[in-house]
Amino acid sequence: MKFGLFGDIHANLEALEVVLAELEKEQVDTYICLGDIVGYGANPGECLERSRELAKFTVAGNHDYAIAGKLNIDFFNAYAKEAVLWTREQLSKEQIQWLRDLELVHKYEDQVTIVHGTLNFPEMFDYIQTSYDAHLSLELLETPVCFLGHSHVPVAFFQGPTVSFTMDYEIDIDPNGKTLVNIGSVGQPRDENPKAAYAVYDTDRQKVEIRRVEYDVDKAARKIVDAGLPEILGERLKYGR
Numbered sequence: 001m002k003f004g005l006f007g008d009i010h011a012n013l014e015a016l017e018v019v020l021a022e023l024e025k026e027q028v029d030t031y032i033c034l035g036d037i038v039g040y041g042a043n044p045g046e047c048l049e050r051s052r053e054l055a056k057f058t059v060a061g062n063h064d065y066a067i068a069g070k071l072n073i074d075f076f077n078a079y080a081k082e083a084v085l086w087t088r089e090q091l092s093k094e095q096i097q098w099l100r101d102l103e104l105v106h107k108y109e110d111q112v113t114i115v116h117g118t119l120n121f122p123e124m125f126d127y128i129q130t131s132y133d134a135h136l137s138l139e140l141l142e143t144p145v146c147f148l149g150h151s152h153v154p155v156a157f158f159q160g161p162t163v164s165f166t167m168d169y170e171i172d173i174d175p176n177g178k179t180l181v182n183i184g185s186v187g188q189p190r191d192e193n194p195k196a197a198y199a200v201y202d203t204d205r206q207k208v209e210i211r212r213v214e215y216d217v218d219k220a221a222r223k224i225v226d227a228g229l230p231e232i233l234g235e236r237l238k239y240g241r
């Protein structure tokens with residue numbers, strides 16, 4: 001079985017289209033979306049429709065819940081807040097309801113778990129940045145691998161006597177161990193690499209591959225400006241931060 005994983009799309013249709021075309025070439029069996037489909041970018045409605053028609057499972061990101069009115073945006077920075085308010089105007093009632101109904105954690109058989117932030121407090125949308133943060137989620141994990149997003153930086157953590165991590169793009173999944181894989185962001189990478197990030201998990205080879213692909217960053221940035229969204233949300237795409 002081949003899983004195609006994508007998330008943190010952030011309404012960037014240019015990036016999403018290229019990622020989905022790559023996954024199609026890969027002949028993925030099951031698509032999974034890790035949330036933050038919308039927020040920041042210029043094409044929330046299109047990204048929501050493309051994502052929901054393909055993904056067998058989708059978990060909620062903080063931006064999805066914020067737009068759906070399920071999360072207080074007082075703690076969002078000014079640009080994110082502006083994007084939330086703008087995005088609400090672009091989506092239909094039905095689309096907003098779909099975001100509101102997204103679950104926080106999903107476990108697929110005994111194979112895969114997905115969450116946007118952490119397993120210990122998924123509703124808090126905390127970041128896994130340290131080995132200790134990773135440990136708290138690994139303790140709760142009931143499948144060999146958990147895929148997550150949120151930080152927009154690809155990284156994997158492995159359970160062991162002490163938690164270890166790697167930033168390699170090829171990750172071996174130990175069927176008897178536990179691994180967390182942050183797959184990075186389709187639509188707003190923050191690791192100083194502007195290429196869109198996504199992942200393929202081949203269960204036969206027990207291997208996850210993080211992939212990066214170029215897309216038309218200038219077009220996505222221009223559309224952000226044309227939509228009247230803060231210019232910085234377009235600019236940052238060019239630098240991947």
Ligand code: ZN
Nearest residue numbers: 008036061150
């Ligand atoms: Zn995000």
